Amino acid sequence: MVPQTPPPDDHNFDWTAAEADVKNVVDLDKARTTRRTESGDTHFEVTLDETPERGGMPVEAPPSGAAGRVPIVPVGWSTWPNIKHSIRQTLAVFGYRCGFHALRSPKYAILAAFWALVGAFRLAGRQIKWWWVTEQYSLRQATADANDPAMWLKLHREVKATRTWRFIVLTTEALVIAVGGPILYATAPWWALALILVGVVAFLAHYGRPDDRPIITPATVAGRFRRVNPDIILRAYYAAGLGHPDKPHQQISFGSTMARDPSGTGSQVSIDLPYGKTFDEAVKARGAIASGLDVAISQVFITRDFSSHRRHTLWVADRDPLSQGAGRTPLLRCKPTDIWQPAPFGLDERGNKVEILLMWISIMIAAQPRQGKTFAARLLGLYAALDPYVKITVFDGGGKPDWRKFALVADRCAFGLAMTRDGDPAEIVLEALREIKADVQDRYERLSKLPVDVCPEGKLTREIARDPKYKMPVRIVLLDEFQEYFDLGDTSKEIASLLVYLVKVAPAAGVIFVDATQRPSGVGGGQVASQFISFRDNHQVRFSLRTGSWQVSDLVLGSGAYSEGHDSSTLLPSYKGVGILRGASDATPTVRTYLADADDAEKILIEARKLREAAGTLTGMAAGEDVARAARDVLADVRSVIERGETGAQWEEIATRLAGRLPEAYADTTAEAISAQVRAFGVRSVDIKRAGKALKGAKTDDIDAAITRRKAA
Incomplete structure (x- = not known):
């Protein structure tokens, strides 16, 4: 990275010194542009911007080392591996260009012959x-009009003399061609004749070809991108309403030179x-800044720059980095x-x-x-799968092949x-969640x-998790299309209750949830x-790929994300696997x-x-165990x-007693869930009095009758 000298405490910028730097870098930029144009490495159909006026900082400052100096030996030729890589890269480009033009050489020959004929007449x-x-x-x-x-x-005599002399020149030229x-x-060898023919045809073709009709197509074409300089940046920020050039104390300033x-x-x-x-205002105005920069x-x-809330780093990509x-x-x-x-997840917009x-x-x-x-989501699951000491639970409400x-x-x-x-x-989902809840509660008890x-701190450690005698391995629960488990009627009530409990409590016990x-x-x-909302809002880390609106984006990324300038609905449909990651670190990168x-x-x-299998940690269904309850x-x-x-008994009483006597099956049941399940067998819900208060419940005779009917069936 180019070292940047921090501004003094009063943030006054030395524009006299900067002006000298600008001139030096402008000269360097012009020299580089000339070299690229002459070498044919860059091909521009049109010019996007005029040359910046004096005071504009070019963007191509030379790279500097840790000491702030340009290396004496270029990085590409500093070591033998770098030299070999540079040679291979150069040869690869050269070979590609040779193959590209060799395939098109018949077309070039026909075009050259045609334009050479045109050039001869011209x-x-x-x-x-x-x-x-x-x-x-x-x-x-x-002179004739002026009589x-x-x-x-006088003019006539001069033109006659000039025509005579020029006729002699052209006659000599014709004799040389006709005789020579x-x-x-x-007399000349064939290779000399070939060189002369190629030279003459190339000269005549160049003379006869219009400027907008090239014969040779460039093999490599550099993409066009907008050059950015301080004048353009100031224009963009002022247009975005983040300052005013003429009002006191409202000017935008630079904390570093552009590089x-x-x-x-x-x-x-x-x-x-x-x-x-x-900083928050700058993030909200990102769209307006982009418009002002014309990108x-x-x-x-x-x-964000953590040294000041009004300071930030602006990075403008040459072209769309997310594509x-x-x-x-x-x-x-x-x-x-x-x-x-940490698990490898992807690259941010700057390739980090x-x-x-x-x-x-x-x-x-x-x-x-x-x-x-x-x-x-599967990417994180694969990372966990390669750790043989992690216990994996996978539930896909959509039933897609991706997780099978x-x-x-x-x-x-x-x-x-x-x-x-x-x-x-x-x-299976319900039973697994019950088992995980019981495991979490047991872990807290044993850890204490x-x-x-x-x-040391009553928390799970790597040593405890990997020691089989403690029976507390790290667990990861992968839920895809989890909304389906909230839409199963009465079963959803218990599943929802378990999920809300686990997403709040389980991570601290070493149970990771990855939910999509x-x-x-x-x-x-x-x-x-x-409960769905509670479950959704209790995730610490959010990753939002493209959504339909900023409101949905805010639901995914968390309240306030849109006001901070994070909106996944602005991601293009062509971006596959690109999303905004919030909560994993201090930054909120856009990740590929x-x-x-x-x-x-x-x-x-x-x-x-x-x-x-080698570690002896294959369990459950993967090991062929019968885990069906x-x-x-x-x-x-x-x-x-x-x-x-x-x-009879009231539903509340029944739910409480079941949870107390049969906790392995009814620990999280509710009065509503038990009522629905029992009424499904034809048992009526009636008023049952307790302590002078009548609440809905079931009569003993109705339950016995339902059991008798089921046996008879």
Whole structure:
């Protein structure tokens, strides 16, 4: 990165010194532009901007080292590996250009011959005009119009003499061609004739070709991009209403000189807003700034400067940085991972690696369909799968093929909502969530009893999680299309209650939640709808790919994201796997996620299974264990909690007793859930009096009758 000298405390900028720097860099920029144009590396159809006036800072400042000096030996030739790489790169470009032009050489030859013929006629016509001195015609006509015979005769004598001399020159030229041509053809070697022919044809073709009809097509064409200088930046910020050039204390100033960023893909400069203006206002005005710079909004990025709330770094990309993918995931190396270390997630807008530390968090991923939501969630699941000490639970409410291969490593998994050989997916989800809740509660109990030297702060440690004697491995729960589990009728009530509890409490016990949805706005109404909102809003980290509106974007990224300038609805439909990551760090980058398609995922999961088999950590469904629970008999359970002599019980009483006596099945049940399940067997909900207060419940006789009817059936 180009070192930048911090401004003095009063933020006054030395414009005298800066002016000298500007001149030096302008000269350098002109020299570079000339070299690129002469070498043919750059091809511009039109010029976007005029040359900046004096005082504009070019963007191509030379790169500097740590000492602020340009290296004596260029980086590309400083070491033997760099030299070899530079040579290979140069040869590759040269070879590509040779192949490109060789394939098109017949077309070039035909065009050159055609324009050479045109050039021959044009050259002949120009020589005839030169011989006849046509440029003097207007002078002789003027003397005739002025009735000046003396001057006309003088001009006439001069033109006759000039024509005679030029006729001798052209006659000599014709004799040389007519006599020398056959002699040269008869005596010169073939290669000399070929060179002369190529030279003559090239000269005539160049002479005959119009300026806008090139014969040779450039093999490499550099993209055009807008040059940015301080004058343009000031125009943009003033147009955005972030200051005023003529009002006192309202001028925009610069905290650094403008320079190319280390990646060479854009220009950056430190901006000092007027006193009273804030970083948040600059972020909100990003669209207006982009308009003032005359670039796309996807090329403008504003980064907080923690030294002052009015200062920030403006980075303007040469071209849209989000249109290029981040490439294949580094997980394809299939090396063991460590869940206690950050997971590779993608690249930000400036090409920097983005990683997410999954421990102690829950992350929600949301987007419109087919924007890469499932791929992003699966990427984190694959990282966890390569750590053989992580226990994985996978539930996909949509039943897509994307998650099916996780059955190779998952302790529990269920796909879709239709009945399968493993049972009812909704029931598998419910039982798994109950088991996870019981595990979380048990962990807190056991962690609190461990000695301080083993568990210093009463929290799970890497050593405890990887020691099988403690039975507290890190767990990750992957939920895709989780909105489907909030729309299952009565079953959703318990599932929703469990999910809300776990997303609030489980991460601190080493249970990670990665949840994806295409409907972050919620479901239905009533208690389940409120629990959906509570579940959605309790994720610490949010990743939003493209959404339909800024309101939906705010639901995903969290309240206030839009006011801070973060709006995923502005992402283009062509951006696949690109989203805004909020909450994972102090910054809120726009991330291009790594790609892991179905084949990549299968390769990684096969290797992950081998790692678990070697470590002896393959459990649950992946190990072939029967984890399907025994079907509970709701009627029999309810009947068992009604005491002898009672004619009935209120639903609240029944729910409380079931939770107390059969916690493994009814720990989170509610009066409404039990009422719905029992009434499904034809049991009436009637008023039951307790302590002079009548509330809805069930009569003992009605429950017995329902049990009798079921047996008879």
